[in-house]
Amino acid sequence: MHHPRIKLALATLSLLAPLTPFAAGQGAAVSAPPVAARKPVVDTYHGVKVEDPYQWLEKGDDPEVRRWLQGETAYTRALLDKLPSREAIRARLTTLLSHESAAHFALWQRGGTLFALKSQPPKQQSFLVVLPSVEDPSTARVLVDPMALDPSGRTTIDFFVPSLDGKKVAVSLSKDGTESGDVTVYDVATGKPLPGESVPRVNGGTAGGSLTWNADGTGFFYTRYPRGEERPPEDRDFFQQVYFHELGTPTAQDTYELGKGAPRIANYALSTSEDGAYVMAILGNGDGGEYALYLRPQKGTWTQLSRFEDKLVSAGFGQDGALYALSRQDAPRGKVLRIPLATPSLDKATVFIPQAEASIDGLLATATRLYVTEQLGGPMRMRMVGLDGKDLGQVPTQPVSSVGRPTRLGGDDVLFGSTSYLEPTSVYRYSAGDGTLTKTALGRTSPVDTSRVRVERVMCTSKDGTQVPLNLLYAEGTKRDGNNPTLLTGYGGFNVSLSPSFHVLSFAFIEQGGVVAVANLRGGSEFGEAWHTQGSLTKKQNVFDDFHACARLLVEKKWTKPARLAIEGGSNGGLLMGAALTQHPELFRTVLAHVGIYDMLRVELTPNGQFNTTEYGTVKDPGQFQALYAYSPYHHVKDGTKYPSVLFTSGENDPRVDPFHSRKMVARLRAATRSKRPVLLRTNDMGHGLGTPLSETIAEEVDVHAFLFNELGMKYRPVSR
Template sequence: MQQRLKPAVAALSLMLPLTSLAGAKGAVPPAPVAAKKAVADTYHGTKVDDPYQWLEKSDDPEVRKWVDGQTVHMRAVMDKLPSRDAIRARITTLLSHKSAAHYAMVQRGGVLFSMKFQPPRQQSMLVVLPSMDDTSSARVLVDPMVLDPSGHTTIDFYVPSLDGKKVAVSLSKDGTESGDITVYDVATGKPLPGEVVPRVNGGTAGGSLTWNADGTGFFYTRYPRGEERPAEDRDFFLQVYFHKLGTTTDKDTYELGKDAPRIANYDLKTSNDGSHVLAILGNGDGGEYALYLRGPSGTWTQLSKFEDKLISAAFGMDGALYALSRKDAPRGKLLRIPLATPALDKATVLIPEGQASIAGFRPTATRVYVVEQLGGPSRMRMVGLDGKEIGVVPTPPVSSVGTGVYLGGDDLLLGTSTYTEPPTLYRYGAKDGKLTKTALGRTSPVDTSNVVVDRVMCSSKDGTQVPLNILHTRGTKLNGNNPTLLTGYGGFNISLSPGFSPMNFAFIEQGGVVAIANLRGGAEFGEEWHANGSLTKKQNVFDDFYACAKLLVDQKWTKPERLAIQGGSNGGLLMGAALTQHPEMYRTVLAHVGIYDMLRVELTPNGQFNVTEYGTVKNPEHFQAMQAYSPYHQVKNGVKYPSVLFTSGENDPRVDPFHSRKMVARLQEATGSKRPVLLRTNNMGHGMGTPLDQEIEEEVDVYAFLFNELGMKYRPVNSKVPAPTSK
């Protein structure tokens, strides 16, 4: 699902006007009872009842009526919660902090490009940065708010030409991630007339683009258009085409992909001199890749197959391609492939597998910078092109570090982040080996000097040691009574590395404890760690999460009555499994844009891309494993379930909102407790592109609900100093 950790965020702007949500101070209208309809599917001789399958049809009037009723019920509950105005004021302060965020930076032709998020603007914009030390010098190239003042248009990605004179920008609306490319002239900031290429980006296979040597055209990912394929196939069969500037898109030429899997996705790159183009083909979302290289002759050559386990690659400055391999090296080894004789059998090992897992790398003039995963935190070390160790870049301890932006020679622009410090951007000078802070980082909207991060290990069901990061104010008492919020992800080779979240401090400053688990299924310890949390071993992820929750209780950080959990997307699936497998452990659950019906997920477009991660019901072994944990199917009548807030997006291209609808219907029917089960539906997507104001409104609901369910009396915060520790 092109795994994004950010949950869907948007305000209620659904089918009912706010004026129809009668009586916020009166009686709460009950949630509508979903009809049960006798439907069953049979898998490998096993009959599975599915009484709420009718809720899968988003455009069915009966479904819309039910969703409207859930919205009225949810809104009435939310609007009665205490301290909403104070909570809104605080969250607005935190998320509208005027310090700008710069990210997704690229330097081309001596021009430094960056995405810039500048609250209170609703969307990020694309800028040029003449100076890393003077943010006021930034020049706006593309501002989605100028294109669409409603705030519903977003930039999916951008790619400058090699000379930095043109930039291709993918723009999509309403959270759909269905992006068309517009080409802009960098000098003027104006779009080139007629240069719009449709359906380059999507919510299933993503999208990519790379320029040719002289900037006269670009290679791009192309979804089927018009009647080229049946409607059910138009989010699949991604191929690579070439577009020449000044020509219509019907003249674009096919390059690659006719023989690729139905669930193909691509990452495209051009060598520094423009002589070669690399296409990294992904087989769905499970981590299988094949590499293709286009040489100066214009011919594509396959460098590797899925079974060769090359997972990423980058062009060097020395006429070589550098590739990360996991073949017989689950933590990764770095290969060097000469472009003069581009073949896997010509590859040499530059960096053999080590104790740390290689997460990324950046070749420069005389060295390779390597980012290594250390179980969540990461570091950057340097290796010469001869394979000799140079040293470690002096980044902060227990931090995240990116692969950096190439500035020329062996110098980088490098970003780091910790749990208590917002992203900081440094210029790393290879000659003196020092990090020099630039003006491009963010300042913090809160004083975090009294917040401590403890990193502990939890023993999972099978004895595996699972890292848990615990954020709390200094001096927090282990009295078993601290309100605690535990989160995790555990999938798709995604590592939960240290990162600064203002919303964590919205909880901590109220005396809360935040815990972040590094579960199997991620990439924290390499491919073996990922594989042991995917396909038929997915249950390990849920066991890991429970072990983390149990440690928090056993060590008296908290107790089940004061423990909340939160997760989104694949982390939403984690929430569903957690609340059905151990309902006694949690007081409340915040489940964002999650997957809950594992037996029918692959009937959706993006769900088909997920089969290489989750498995398929067509395989008996996969079916058995998925049914055993599928949250929707594991809800039991009469069980006293925690309170739950489900959020979903009507335009979500990654996780169909029917998952949340079906799960809510089943839980409302089955629960033996009187705790609320709420559905909050917004009119956006999976979270990408949500306007800032809508993000704030959703977080207000989430945190008002969270504080109320955990019995936290909200204390208005008039300063940047966190609240006193829990007594």
């Protein structure tokens, strides 16, 4: 099942956020932060005058902004570098994050060859390998290693796509967290790049990027941003289209395929049927979850299969001459349509799997069956349906776990990853013939003993009565005496679900006596499209109410108290942090806000902010403006309020959330707060977090945890194991 890419990174516990290059011990003796001047600006929206005293901080290249930012960095380093137990914390987190057990992900079999991205500390970046055996990872052959191309560790693989015969692979590489990826084609047998085969800016931080090969591997369809003077500078991150590149020809001669007349905020996901007969393009209208499907025979022209209003959200090719599409038309939890490729039309579609209790997340068609992954409010499962419509039961996965996208192995056998709160991702082989599930050697081992950690799932009642799941992780024997240091995280947006996942740094907190809480908020996909829409556009406040209900329950049930409650989130989850601390400042002791959005009235002036309008709304619409203004964190900071301590992080090269949000929020919050608690800004020259080198990830987490432990009054106890 090919899903268009979610462009706002998930913010779960211990988010690997952008990191600063500064090392501990470099901080000077700085006693006070720089003062950001108030420069009154008034903007008018639909007759409403809105003051914006720190709008000048939006100009990242302005010398005055750079001087202020340098002062902020010096002040932040001075405070963070003198926090207690830094070196003990550094030692523990380095052990956890440098665990040498390899992870294999993005598995893809083509032409009998199995490809994967491999992550193996102390390597700074993941690298592309070929796997002759799923039982012996040591046989892996490295195809593309970003560290060999760039020893600085600042180059990363955005994505890769093998040709149908597995003899060539197209790889997108970007630098410095920009996500601006150029594609190079490699020969799989030799590992060498094909001479002259480089296509610029296939991937980007706004519309993402995608690529798919033609039947015989002589060329590929790819996403193309405007080049040169085709568009004015302000349009060069927009108007993505689909082009075709024939190997051996200059990319300037690539031919247009699709996209004229599409929205300015178009983004595409491309795929090819296993036999190479058809190519599919899924057009996304920004990031709000609206999609249109286009189909093209290899020797033919594009036809539009669905429109945004038809609510087909994804599709995959069957091996029986049909297309299987996930539809949410009159089925918010999803139904599967079967569309004959001989006569591809919604008029010819039949309901293959009707809507049921679980929410359908995705599907994969193999020789004689469909594998269907489903959401159960956070936990997931995978079931099977024969192409004859017969129910074939479930794949026997763990009851409270996540299930990754399966990979075809041949026939009806598949590989897939699965993880839980207490176990790192394992890669399983499901053999359809005898129904056996086998754990392969491709999964990770855990650097911590989780046998004494308990997982509990409770329900919280939101403001409007909605029941919101909250997942708790804590050490066996933890007392509910209202005194446990607790870290609550959430996301709530873009149809992204926070399914069970193993976050090793959760245990760095739990082993110090902490409780970790993960909220399944509206705005995600945990209970289908209705759950998403109840937390988007003008209903976004529901997300913040859900989060407040979770925090309130933690206090009422005596898991913790406000003086020992911290919250963390990033990106869209950073917006959640901003709303939580401005709406309920009395409820939290400290806030960890990574690469977040805080000025909801000016976010759409940035390139990726325009893609977000289909999720958040636009100030151009009076009703949506009122909703945005009603919760915009920057505009709801109140002078004289006792705010919690806050650590903001941002990346100067972030293509998804402009760092001006963090700059403005820090300036406004620090000027307003009446508490003596610190408000810190930690910035860097990377991006949104993707492609961050391992060494900088460790440096970031040392700062975050030293700050967190100190603010919650936790005396760090060194852990030897």
